[in-house]
Amino acid sequence: MQRTTKKTVLALSIAAMFSGTAMAQESTSTEGSTATVVVTGTRVANRSALDTASAVDIISAETLKNAGTTEMNQALSVALPSLNFPRPSLTDGTDTIRPATLRGMAPDHSLVLVNSKRRHASSLVNLNGSMGRGSAAVDMNTIPTAIVRNIEVLRDGAAAQYGSDAIAGVINLRLRTDRTGGEASVTYGARISEYDLWNDVPPAGSTWSGPAKRERTDGHTTTVSAWKGLAWGETGHITIAAEYKDQARTERGGYDMRQQYPRLANGSFDPRENVINRFNAWYGEPEMEQSTLFVNAGNDLGNGTKVYGWASYQNRQARSSGFFRPAQDVRNIISIYPDGFLPVIAPTVDDFSMTGGVTWSLGSWDMDASLGYGKNRMEFEIQNTLNRSIGPTSKTQFDAGGFAYDQLVLNLTGVRSLEVAGLSSPLNIAVGTEVRREGYELFAGEPDSYRYGGQVLANGTPAAPGAQVFPGFRPANEIDTHRTAVGAFVDLEANITPQLLASAAVRAERYSDYGNSLAGKLAARYDFSKAFALRGSVQNGFRAPSPQQQNFTSTSTNFINGVPFEITTFKPTDPVAVALGAQPLDAEKSVNLSLGAVLRFDPVSITIDAYRIKMRDRIVLSENLTQANVRTYIASQGFVGVGGGRFFINGVDTTTDGIDVVVNVPLNAGTAGRFDLTLAGNVNSTDVTKVPVTAQLAALTPAPVLFDRANIIALEEGQPKNKLSANLNWKLGAWGATFRATRYGKVMTPGTVPAFDFPLGARTLVDLEARYAVTKKLTLALGADNVFDQYPETQPPSLNTTGNTPFSNYSAFGRSGRFVYARANYGF
Template structure:
């Protein structure tokens, strides 16, 4: 039974991630006492923090950056009250959106995040400056980020993070594909002794969603090197905001049930002063049980002898994520710094369907199925050189150049035969409904292994030309084995009129290579149209049926970014940045609508595709323009016997579709009225995320007390109906309030906190599913729809 599969056996609930994470975290407390004597050194002030993202100058700070960049400290991450990195970033950054979709198959397990309203896969994620691999999942259902395969930020344990640097600017010329909207660089905790351990417990005010977690980190130092370990593990119960039907709640609608565990390491060994070996990596496992739509007892999809009261089919996903980087750094006698590294990343996602049946198999149908698996693997070799050159000017100019080779692999594994088999037994309505209910297994014809490679060369020049003026120039050439080559460039500059006023600007071109998932994922299922079975689904772009409907080989998305910013420090302790931006994306890759009209079906049947009734495929069909502004202000002052630090952030972002490509001639000849990109997808791109977002956060420290509060306003968003504008709905703006109080006693921290303490919910959806309006909230809500959450946390640091 699938002897070659290494991820999970059919029907097996994996419970060891929690035990793994807790065991590792507990083991961190067993460090020798001699390593626990010195507390970790305090972070530098944010404005003076030396950055490593968006620049290769060794001493560039946040205040001196030529592009907008945010530094998210561990204290900020902890103050958000969440154990998920993506959720924490969404609460700390006005330009980042992280909704919590439900009943969206695998997207419940691996949720995507958006920066500046663009697609989740248009953000490049780095760890310690090295490219992070994406998830194997491709989001196909009606969530934000439909059609994307982004990085799983929540696979990185928060306990391992020193800081997160978020570059809000196009950076393809500096880092390569995906950096259209910006770059998120997770910097891991490094050298230094000491460590921490923390336990957390929480629950929603509705009485569900119980959570508990244990996390910790430990630093070890030697004469020539150091090692930092971190781990976290925990459990989350599901939440349910479904309404009753006929007095009974059959549906579950909310967050899934999750067990998770993660471990990371970061280390360096320096045998001599000019040579160092380094390595860092992580392993995480997330076990997720999410829900489909309830099948009522009389539903034709049900078999009453198996489920006399109906059934709620569930998807059991196990996501395994691992990464490791090995490298060596050196510096020549002439001052050239050399960095050679190998980067490995892998993500695997299995699908087991539980509490279900295959209606076409009749009363003998199993109730559990293994439905298949997806895997991605990344191999990256980097060789980087950096050298400051003194031309006799006041400051040296930094030159950086290098090369990269990247190999990528994507595999799709078939499910067991009965998960997609057509047993021929008709349902009560006379139709034959093959495949496991809620998620039909991947067929043997869907399975396959695909790979590609690319190589690139870059040059980056940056420096302070005068006391007031700094500038940078970058160029990158990248060639892919599957779609060709591309060149991108970037020009950036900053001019300080005074110590208190500076102007910065960038202009750049960028690109995003089509992912292997977008090119090769395929899932075909049998659907009945007017009582006739047809094979309909998501086709690979090279599938003959898709080609007959106009699909073409995918090409890279190309972008042009403009940014203009004002940096103000008008008073001691007050720092303000205002950055306007415009991002044009040509040939944006989207998943088409289902092409299943009568004309399409008749053509396919008559031209060598019997049984194929249409489907959808990925296409470069849309050009978009995104314009917006980011405003960040920080100020600190003495209040009473303590220190109050405040941060205000605002983002306005508007995306418009500038062009939708006409239907390909093949499709236009078959059905002149065919619609490849429909109203719902247009709305998802242009109105599906909040147009604006504002937050005001305060942190007051006095003696042993630390009080934090964050008020956030999420702007309105809109859902467009597929065909009827009268059924469009705009969901109004909402405020949430998060509060936390921490008391410090020696090395102990005791925290009580609440997220969304005012118990705010999004507007109820007016969409009525038949006569059952039992799913009241829209899953695109930027703060979810679970209500208030309270938690307790106890931590110890040494």
């Protein structure tokens, strides 16, 4: 894959032509303060964050800027105690599009909005052993932080208000609407770190004679971003943001203790065993180059009519790896790679979106109509690899195909207030409809990326076909399908008494592929005084099965006792999957309960919110069903040559309980400066109460397990049981500083058997940044994330048999260590 910029520049130029316009409701108070007007979770104008019936967090642009990363998910993970971003590695496409989770739920249980409009999901469905397995979530890292004015996070179910996916909460990114001004930023940083190769002593048989710790300076990252506000006529604005990021990989692999070369003819070891570099893995952050452009614009046309819209484009080129194949590995061809090879997965992601709309007055109604389109396309190139079954003439680089997801959304909403006798405030009425068309496409790679070339290994076994580490998609896997969803909602909110606020919402949706869904929500808040209020809600919710879950399929050929079998990720409607008990996917259902308190002791505010989320029929990816009795059963159903596989299925029930606490303490200390302190914590627990079974598989002896203990443990213990954070900002004249401390609770890495379960202890990460305003326009900053270079525990050799993975993918904060950076901001 050549990293040419011509395609990127052309696409960015095209995206820049789309100057949509701005959203209807705007914040009028100080950004980031608890008095900021919010539009998420309520459709009442001028409602502040502390006056809502559900918990809403506000993350300001200043908070996003004063951090070492411009990665949206990472910035949110240190700002929100209930959001986690584990950063897995060696997980194919998930290395490039990494999901985040809210309140311990799946990545696709949180709805992402941009200016209160639904954002399209990524085309990638996560298939490997990491958090979010089986989900296809929104890639928030396609949105540059420079375009964001603030982020509102509704920590409550909201399917009745916003539709599918809003089970754990809603993340609403609100864009800048500046007519003037701007800022440019350059950030450069690197990982300067040291990590343990093993816990105590080198494993038995190790030839490593160096220290037990390894020093690394890598992950060099340069980010250049800018935003600029332009006037559009007398009242309009065009705000443009652009970002370029160049990130080098980090390498946190261990010492490969395996024999690398075949023995010599006399039976002795090859002398190269003593000189080869055994730190042969890429394990950590991927190599990445991405360019992003975002435009937001709007104008007042007079007579109460406004137009608004936005457009974005991002091109991302990434490189990550699989496991190293030593020279003597049967998957290698010595004449091509005499020292073995590390296959590289190099996806190219193109992400485009465009939304436009108009607001106007129709009698007593404030109307809003919009049309939005988004598409995410991911294409895989596999480098530094080979197709072993072709032999010495095999290529070393393959086009493996890929997939795309697109979404077209039409919204029409009307809001009005109505005086109703007996109520202490006007009744706010919102009604609306949404029509959504979703598409999913899977396209094949070149034939050599998947075909069997006829080569047989020395033991007589046919060689594995396809590109090593990532066999290409086949023509038989190709699909191009669409579905539609039509929904309507009613949302009511009013003060029953001066102290009692109540709201109710109901939403009905019909999907062309699975049927109907109905969701309702009741929420209330009672202010006993200006200093104390209770709030709570009860609701049922749903999440529609995604087109990715319904239609993803891939096939690889495995030879079992010399006989070729097709191992497939089947669509749930595939005849083979149906024979195994699969059924068309239905919606996931939830019942959400929350109860919280708001305390205000001016200027201190405290919110405490407890919640319970009961999920029924969660969609999961089954285990790999390749047992001999499964193959025999499949053959008895008339499917010859099928060696088993896996498929998506409903049937996991869970109960999640938790509590969020947030304390805000602003303090003006006079000559000592201004301090803004936020203390936050989350305690979260999930229990799996039911797992899926099918009559067809239950009748086999032994009965295959559809959802095994490792996946159950991943749901119950794969995320921190608790997370605590402290965030302190200080400013005095030209000086400023930020201090963050985040404590991640215990996590369990699931094993295939209890003996292989590996607990990860609690860790506290500290981030520091110091800033100095050289002039009114120029500010310089120095900082470090993970100042004390914290890592999770090093896995034992029984869990790290290749040396490639010394750290668990379930670590809540990754495994790349300290990041030191410098930043320059220039306002204009």
